[in-house]
Structures are given as C-alpha cells and as structure tokens.
Amino acid sequence: MTNVMSLSTHTTASGFLLPSIHSAPPFFTQQPNPGTQAIAIEQWTRLILTYARHRRLFVLRVEDAETTGNDWDEILRNERINRKLLPPYLSHILSAMVAKDLAVYEPPRQTRSVLLYWRSPDEWAETLHSWATATGQLNTILTFYDITDPPIESELTGIPIPLLRKAISILGKTGRAQMIGVADGEGVRLFAGGR
Amino acid sequence: MALRRTTRSVDGTIPVPALLYKDEEIYVSQDGVGIYDGAQKSPNHQAGTVFVTTHRLFYIDSKSPYKHSFALDLSHIMQTDYYAGLFKSSPKVTLHLSGNSTTSGQGTTGDDEAGFESWECEVCAYRNPPGLSPAAAAVCGLCGVPRTSVPSSTASVTSQHLSSSLPSSTASLTVSRSSSSTGTPSFDEGSSSIACPACTFLNHPFLRSCEICSTELPPPTHQPRRAMKSAPSSRPSSPESDDQDPTAPRIIKVSFRKGGDKAFYAVLKRSLKSKMWESNGIGTSARGLDPRVEPHDQNTVGKSGITGILRTVESSAQGRETGMLDALQDLEALMVKAKDMVRLAAELNEKLTAASASGGVQSTPGLASSAEPEEATFIRSSLSQLGLQMSNAPVTLDMMKDERRWIEELARELARVLQGSSSPPSKERGMMKDRGVIALDEVWGGWNRARGVALIPPSTFLLVLPHLPHFTDPPVQARTFASGLRVLHTPPYTHSAFSARLSGMLALTGPKTAMQVAQMEGITLGLAAELIAAVETDGDICRDDAAAAIGGGGGVSGGGAEVMWWANVFVGYTWDGQQ
Structure with missing residues (x-):
C-alpha cells in the first residue's frame, strides 16, 4: 500500500x-x-x-x-x-x-x-570474557565495581549488576568464571575457559 | 345485646367471596375462633371462622353456618383492644362498637336489596352496576353525583360513620335504620323540584338552568340532605329495648382458640384505618391494584364534575388493562396446553392416514386418496394457523406455496417502500432513494407506518429480507455488523466494496474522521462508525487516537473527532531507522 x-x-x-x-x-x-x-x-x-x-x-x-x-x-x-x-x-x-x-x-x-536486553545475557557473557581477556585480567579477582566502572571505559561500563550477575553465571556454567566473596562484597575470577 | 343489634345475619353456607360487595375485598381469615357478646360467651358462636374485608367482619359458624353466621360493618367499630392471652385463656380482640343499632333483624333484607340493585344516575344516565357497598352505591360511579332517591339506609350509614367519632352524640344524631326501613325514599321528588320562573317547568334540583327554556333557575330552596336526615322527625321512634344497662360498653370479643390472633389483629387495624367503606367506589375498577395503597387519595381528589368523570374513565381503562393482562395470562396457559394439542392432532393425523391407507386398499382408491389429504391438511393448516407446529408432520406443499407467495408479496411491497415504485416516474421516493445503507429498525418502523394496518411482526420481517434482492434494483441486501446492528444496503455498501473505497480514499486524500467519512458517504455517523469498524477488523485501516496528543489530547478538534482513520501504515512497512 x-x-x-x-x-x-x-x-x-x-x-x-x-x-x-x-x-x-x-x-x-x-x-x-x-x-x-x-x-x-x-x-x-x-x-x-x-x-x-x-x-x-x-x-x-x-x-x-x-x-x-x-x-x-x-x-x-x-x-x-x-x-x-x-x-x-x-x-x-x-x-x-x-x-x-x-x-x-x-x-x-x-x-x-x-x-x-539489547544484548542477550549470553552476548554479555561473551563480551565480559573477551574484555577480561583483552585487558589481561584473566585469573585475577575482579570486583563488580572493577567491571562496571573500569579506569578505561569499556563496553561493560555502567552495566547493571543484575545483568552482570546473569552474564557471570552463564560463564560459570562453562567453567570460565567463579564467584568469590571478597572483603567488601562480591568478586569474580575469570578463566581462559575451554575446559 | 350488642351482638344482635349491630350485626346482620348472613347465610354462612354461601362462600364468603360471594357475599362481598363488588368493591369489597377479603384481607384475612382465621378459623377456630369464638365470639363473646359483651363479657359472656355467645353460646351460638363458639366455633367458626372470621374474615376481615375492606368493609366488614364476617363470622361463619362451622356448626350451623346458615343460622348463626353474621356480618358486622367495620364502620361500627370505634375502638379495638388486644389481649394476648394468659395460661388457659385464649388471645382475644375486643371490638368496641358504636352505641346505637343500625340493623334490626328483618329490616336489613330490604335495605340490602336497595343497595345492591343496579340503578341509573339521574344526572348522567349512567347505569350503575349492582353489588357495590352502601357507600359506593350512594353516588354515581361515573359522574360522582350523589344518588337522590337512594334508600336512606345508605345515607344513614354514611352519616353514622361521620358522627361515630363523637361517641357521646351518636345516638341523637344518627338515624335509626328501623325508621327508614320502610323503603320509601325519604326524599320527595316533587317537593324539591325547582319550578322554572319563566316556563314553570319543574326542574330537577341539581340543575342550574331550566331544562326546557334554559332560563337560570333560583337556588334550590330545600335544605341539604344531611340536614334533613338529622331533622327531629326522622329520629328513631324509640331506642330498642335493651335488657342491659344502656350505658354498658357495647363490645364483642373475638377469641382465638387456634392462634393467628396477632396477624388478624394487625390486618383488622389496617382495614379500620384505611376506611375503605367510606370510599364511594370511584376508581374501584382499578381494584386489581392494591386498594390499600391510597384510599385517602380516592376520597380527597375530586370525584364529581368533569375531573371525576375523566378520572373514572381513566381508572376503568386501567382496570381493563389489568383485565387484559389476566386474559393474556390465560392465553399463556393455553400455550402451555399447546403441546398437548399438537400431540392430539398428530395422533389424529396418524389415524386418518392409517384409515385412508386401509381404506385405499378396500374401497375405491380415487375417493380415499382425495378424502385423506383434505382432512389431514385441514388439521395441519389449522394447527399452523394457531402458530403450532407438528414436529413430525411437514407443512403441506399447499401451505408452503401460500406462505412463499405471501412472503414474496411482502418483499415486493417492502421493495416499493424502500426504493419507490419503479413503473411510473413517480414522485414517490423510497426510504433508500438517497441512501445506500439504512438501519433495519428504521426500515421496519417505516414499513409499518406505510402499511398503517396489519402490521408486520419482526419475525415475518426477517423472513422477508432474504427475498428482497430479487425484487429490488439495485439489489438490497441485509448485513449484520459485529455490534449486532443490522442494516439493509445497496451493492456499494457491501463489505468489500466499502472497504476498497475507504482504503483508497484514505490513501489518496489522507486520514479522515468517522464524521468526515459519514459526510462524504451521506450516511449517519453511527452507520459510518460501524462500516469503518468492520474495515478495521480486516486490518485495512488503522487508527490514530487524539488521546495520544502531547497536550493531553481530545477536545482539541471538538468531540467525536478524536479518532482519525488512516490507511494501514504498518502493513508492508520495512525498518528504515537506525540499524
């Protein structure tokens, strides 16, 4: 028409x-x-x-x-x-x-x-993993703050905590992330993965 | 004795409803009662049933109803007391009666007849029906003028009642029934007539001008009726001999041996309060309505003159309506019976068929076969004329043919109403001459108005509609919208045609309100809205509601223009924004 x-x-x-x-x-x-x-x-x-x-x-x-x-x-x-x-x-x-x-x-x-979800949680999980890889932060403990407010702005800057938690739990299912309790809240350690 | 003097013996073998005046009604009844005359038990009235009506209290003795039953006018009752009963003593209702007697043994029968018989009003010549209560019979039912030659008994009842509120003076004021029971009218026609000053014709006292020469008459010289009644000459010759002290309270007690006293007493009080016996019967034809509702209204509002006549006519019309409703109820009962009738007819039909089948073998086949259908057809057609259908027997071809022809005739007639007659280039314009679509109710109303008589019921109307396209040019068809609105329309208003036209119009000339569409199509807004809604249901158009305007919407362009109709901008849209 x-x-x-x-x-x-x-x-x-x-x-x-x-x-x-x-x-x-x-x-x-x-x-x-x-x-x-x-x-x-x-x-x-x-x-x-x-x-x-x-x-x-x-x-x-x-x-x-x-x-x-x-x-x-x-x-x-x-x-x-x-x-x-x-x-x-x-x-x-x-x-x-x-x-x-x-x-x-x-x-x-x-x-x-x-x-x-302009990116799905799965996509966010990949984004998080590749960011950590790219910035050389695998195997170190990162607080949520480190991810949502990094010194150099990233794609993850400002990501809401609930969404970040979802992404981490998706990575955790494939053994590429581990939630860790740290002194002032929660943290995560990311692994190279593929295990 | 109070009992003997104030009551009137009635034949208790007649059912009470048959004893009532025409404008009298039973309110309540209670059996297992005994009567006390004064303080003592009345030996003959110890087991019976009492009835309270609008006018009277009946006692029907159960042992010898013929001898010991009696009726007591409620107008005699001045006061009532209620005693709830104690241990073995039954609850009682005490009736204090007004002092003097109005009835005495034999005199009553003549009076009763006088009150009961039918009579003709001397003013308006209305034939008043018999059987009204004394008060009601005292005035003409149509014009409300008091009956002149009425037996005085009725008047005495009235006056008696009026004075009963003054117990001390009742005896002196009221007229003894016995004195007037001779039956001669106390009102002499000749003496009160007014002689015309011009032609000397003796005119009826109620006339203001001479009946013959229309000369104005002098005011009547005689005294008003009531004054005459209380004139000393008509006083009771002697009070009846009373073996009791005349000052003793005249009371009757009703003793309730089987209970029911409370309800009875309440109803009695109400009946006494409403004073229906005072009402003169005007408006009593509307008696089907609750007579207790507005008894005072009937008394106070004018019951004479033109207003009175109008009121009477009005109320009798109302009464007729009630009667009609009752009659229709009978019809409904008949409808219930209709199934039985159908079954019966079906059986008869089968028997006829069987008989003719057997007869066809034996006797001449030609005769039997011709006789059978005739009878069977008669049964079937008479049933269908009654509106009853035999489920197992089909309607005969004859009837079918008739009905079809009838329906077709109706369709032809309706076509003329809709499109005007086509044969001559007549000025007669049909309802749809200028309009392509018209609501069904309007058509039905218009058609019936055009017919004037033998109106078409909606069911038949709907039967005619399918035949309409054959008789109309261009063919007119019926259509039902989603809302249930039914219309007749010409081909341009079929769904597809209108849909295509509307979509094209919106695409070419931009969005429109329903109002604008209605204007362009020359149809009503309601019909336009229905037509548009049908197109929207198809998804050919979409809407823009002004309520979504930033300023709050609505009202900016006036009421009713809130929704703009657009060609469907969504269908076929492909994303052209940011990727």
Missing part, C-alpha cells in the same frame, strides 16, 4: 536515526486489530532496543512515558506530529518484550520497569 502521506526518517539531537513510521500518528495509538497491533509492537520493540543500544540505556520504566525530560523522550514523544506514547500502551509493549525474552522485569515481581 502506498501513502501520499510523506513519512520520512528523522535524525535526533543525539544522532539517532528515527524510522519513518515514528512520524505516523497511528504508531502512537494502540491498534484494536491484532494483526496491525502485532506489527506495531514489533516496530516499537525494535525501536526501543536500537535506541537503547545507541544511548547505552539499560532500564525502561512505564514512568518514562508519564514524565518528560528523561532519556527516552526522543522516541517516546514526537513533537513534530504532536504525539506521545501513553503509559498503558508502553506497559503493553513492555510486557510483549518480556514475553519475547527481549527484556526482563527488574526488579522481579512488578511490571513497571524492565531491564532491556
């Missing part, structure tokens, strides 16, 4: 290229038709994850659609067409993402806030 409506992509202040559908008002309305709605959710999921990776955002809350001035303004609102995502719709999108394992409710047992 062709549209005379000129829907065009748009580059945001943060340098993110918004898809053209973001400038279509129906994109911000929950569609009663299940087929249409499925496509809309798919596009929203992709938009959220792409933007999260672009900005290195890990958490999305329903409140982000209720307030302005937060990290998500660029995609949850479109001033050019005077549309914003309403909280109930965002909540619905989040639940769809959780159902597809593209996000997880964090903290658990609530549905207002999710941890976004």
